[in-house]
Amino acid sequence: MPDGVPPPLRTGSLRLRVSWASFGVFALAVIAFIVLVDWRFGVQSARELKDRVQARGDLVVSAARDSRDNHYLANKATGNGIRGTIVLPNGQEITGPGQGEPVDPLRVERQLTGKRNLILVADRTETSAAQRRLRQLLALLGVGTLGAAALVQALVIRLSLRPLDRMTSLARSIAGGHRGGRLAPTKKNTDMGRTAAAFDEMLDALEGAERQARESEERVRRFLADAAHELRTPLAGVQAAAEAVVQSSPESSFEDRERLNVLMAREARRAGRLVEDLLSIAKIDEGLELRWEPVDLLALARSEAERIRLLANHVQVVVAGTAVTVSGDADRLAQVLANLLGNARRYSERGGVVSVQVGQYGPWAYVEVADAGPGVPPADRQRIFDRLVRLDAARDRGSGGAGLGLAIAQGIARAHGGNLECVQPPPGQPGALFRLILPVQPVPH
Numbered sequence: 337m338p339d340g341v342p343p344p345l346r347t348g349s350l351r352l353r354v355s356w357a358s359f360g361v362f363a364l365a366v367i368a369f370i371v372l373v374d375w376r377f378g379v380q381s382a383r384e385l386k387d388r389v390q391a392r393g394d395l396v397v398s399a400a401r402d403s404r405d406n407h408y409l410a411n412k413a414t415g416n417g418i419r420g421t422i423v424l425p426n427g428q429e430i431t432g433p434g435q436g437e438p439v440d441p442l443r444v445e446r447q448l449t450g451k452r453n454l455i456l457v458a459d460r461t462e463t464s465a466a467q468r469r470l471r472q473l474l475a476l477l478g479v480g481t482l483g484a485a486a487l488v489q490a491l492v493i494r495l496s497l498r499p500l501d502r503m504t505s506l507a508r509s510i511a512g513g514h515r516g517g518r519l520a521p522t523k524k525n526t527d528m529g530r531t532a533a534a535f536d537e538m539l540d541a542l543e544g545a546e547r548q549a550r551e552s553e554e555r556v557r558r559f560l561a562d563a564a565h566e567l568r569t570p571l572a573g574v575q576a577a578a579e580a581v582v583q584s585s586p587e588s589s590f591e592d593r594e595r596l597n598v599l600m601a602r603e604a605r606r607a608g609r610l611v612e613d614l615l616s617i618a619k620i621d622e623g624l625e626l627r628w629e630p631v632d633l634l635a636l637a638r639s640e641a642e643r644i645r646l647l648a649n650h651v652q653v654v655v656a657g658t659a660v661t662v663s664g665d666a667d668r669l670a671q672v673l674a675n676l677l678g679n680a681r682r683y684s685e686r687g688g689v690v691s692v693q694v695g696q697y698g699p700w701a702y703v704e705v706a707d708a709g710p711g712v713p714p715a716d717r718q719r720i721f722d723r724l725v726r727l728d729a730a731r732d733r734g735s736g737g738a739g740l741g742l743a744i745a746q747g748i749a750r751a752h753g754g755n756l757e758c759v760q761p762p763p764g765q766p767g768a769l770f771r772l773i774l775p776v777q778p779v780p781h
Contacts, residue, residue, distance in 0.1 A: 354493055362485050370474045377470055381463040385442060389458045392418055393446040396456075400448040406430045409448070413456060423453040499528050503535055515543060574603045614740070624751045626665040633703055633774070634659040634694045636666065640673040641692060650686040653677065657694030660701040662774045664752045669774075672745040672756065676705040676770050679741070683709030683768070700754075701774045707767040717758040721746045749774070 396413045403409060406422045407430055413420020414432025422430040446454040506517050518539065521532035581596050619625075634657055641653040680690040684707050693704040712720060721742050742756070749756040754774035761769040 351493055351497055354497075355489060358489055358493075359482075359486060362489075363482055366478045366481055370471075370478050373474060374467065374471055378467055381467060382442075382460070385458055385460060385463055386444070388416070389418055389442060389444045389456050392416075392420070393444055393454060393456050396420065396454055397446055397448060400450075400452070400454075404450065406452070409454070413454060417459055417462060419457045421455040421457070422448070423455060425451045499532060503532070506535075510539065571603070571607055574600050574607065624665075624668065624748065626668060626751060628663055629666060630661050631664050631666045631669055632659055632661050633669075633701055636670055637673060637692045637694055637703060640670060640677055641690075643674070644677045644681055644690070647681070651681050651684045651688050651690055653681075653690045653692065655692040655694070657692075658696065660694060660696045660776065662701050662752075662776055664774065665748075668748045669752070672748050672772060673703065673705075675741040675745045676772070679770075680705055680707035680709070680768075683707055685709075696776060699776050701776050703772040704769060705772075706761065706765065706769045709767045711761070711766060712758050712768045714760070720758060721756070 392413060396409055399412055400409055406424065410420050410422045410430045410432040412432075413422075420432045424430070442458040442460055444456045444458075446456070448454050509517055518536045521529040521536075523529040524533045578600060581593065581600070634655070637657075638655050641655045644651075644653050677690065677692070684690055688708045690708075691704075691706045693702075693706075695702055746756040749772055752774055754772065756770065756772050759769050759771050761767060
C-alpha cells in the first residue's frame with residue numbers, strides 16, 4: 337500500500353460482529369457460572385460428608401470410654417451410608433451389619449481406648465449422583481438461558497443499531513437529491529450521539545461547500561458577463577469612430593477627423609485600462625508576487641497626494657500624521673492609495689477637502705482617507721469591494737471606471753497581511769472614510 341494512504345475500511349456486518357461477540361461473552365459467563373456452581377457443590381458435598389463421618393467417629397470415641405463391647409461400638413459406628421469397623425489389638429476386625437462394599441469410599445481412622453482402632457468408611461456414590469443430576473440441570477438451564485439470551489440479544493441489537501439504519505437512509509436520501517435532512521441527536525455526549533453530530537456537521541459542510549460552489553460559479557458567470565459588457569462599450573466606441581473615419585469623405589474638415597481620432601484613442605484607453613484591471617484581479621486570485629522592502633507610509637501618502645494635486649487642482653488634499661514604516665511592495669501600496677485618493681477626488685466638489693491621516697495603533701499601521709462627498713450607505717460598505725460594483729449605476733462610465741479599483745485595492749491590502757475597509761465617519765463628518773491597515777511587523781514571505 338502506498339505511503340500515506342490509509343488502509344481500506346473493514347466493512348463486515350456490525351450486527352453479526354456485535355451479536356457473536358456479545359453472545360460469546362455471555363456464553364463464557366454462563367459456562368463459568370455452571371463450572372463454579374458444580375465445583376462449589378462438589379466441595380460442599382465432600383465437606384458435609386466428611387463432617388458427618390467425623391461426627392460419627394466422635395460419637396463412637398465418646399461411647400468407647402464407657403463400653404468395652406466391640407460389637408456394640410461397631411453397630412453404633414455403622415449406618416446412614418457409613419460402615420464402622422473395630423480393629424482389635426490382635427488384628428481381629430468387627431464390622432457393623434448391613435453395609436456393603438463402598439464404590440467410592442471415604443476412609444477415616446480414629447483411636448479408641450484399649451488400643452483399639454476405629455475405621456469409618458463412607459460411600460461418596462450418593463453425593464456424586466446428586467452432583468451429576470445438578471450438572472444435568474445446570475446444562476439444561478444453561479442451554480435454555482443461551483437460547484433466550486440469543487433471541488433477546490437479536491432484538492436489543494436491532495433496536496440499538498436503528499440509528500445506523502437511519503443514517504444509511506438519510507445518506508441515500510441526500511444522495512438522491514433530497515437536501516436539508518439531519519439526524520439531530522438528542523444527546524451529543526454518547527458514542528452514537530457524537531457519531532450523529534459528526535454526520536450532521538459533515539452534511540452542513542458539504543451543503544455549505546456546494547452552496548459556496550454554486551455562488552462562486554454564479555459570481556464568475558456574472559463577473560464575466562459584466563466584464564464583457566464593460567469591454568463592449570469602449571470597443572463599440574472604437575469601432576464606431578473607426579468606421580466614421582473610414583467612411584469620411586476627403587472634404588471632411590480637419591476638426592471632424594481630429595474629434596474622431598480623439599474619441600477612438602479615449603475609448604481604446606478605457607478598454608486597455610479595463611483589461612489591465614482584469615489582469616490585476618487574476619494576479620490577486622493566483623497570489624501576488626510582491627517586492628518586499630521598508631515603506632514609509634507617510635512619505636508615500638504625501639507623494640500620492642502631490643500627484644492628485646497636479647491632476648485635479650480643484651480639490652485640496654491634506655496629509656497629516658506620524659511616520660510609520662511597514663514592510664511591503666511600495667508600488668502596490670501606492671496603487672492602493674492612488675485608488676483611494678482618486679475616488680475621493682472624483683466625489684469631491686470644487687473646493688472640497690480630502691484628508692489623509694497616517695498613524696499607528698498597537699501592532700497595526702493605518703492610513704485613513706476621508707472626503708466630503710455624498711458618502712457610502714452603511715448597507716453598501718461591504719458591497720463596494722465586490723468586483724464590477726458601482727453604487728451609482730447611472731454615472732458616466734468614462735469618469736467612474738469599471739468598478740474594479742476597490743476590489744484590486746483590497747486584494748493588495750490582504751496580500752500584505754492587512755485589510756481595506758469602508759468605515760463609519762465620525763459624527764458630524766460628511767462623506768466617506770476608507771481605512772487601510774497594515775501590520776507593522778514584516779509579513780513572512
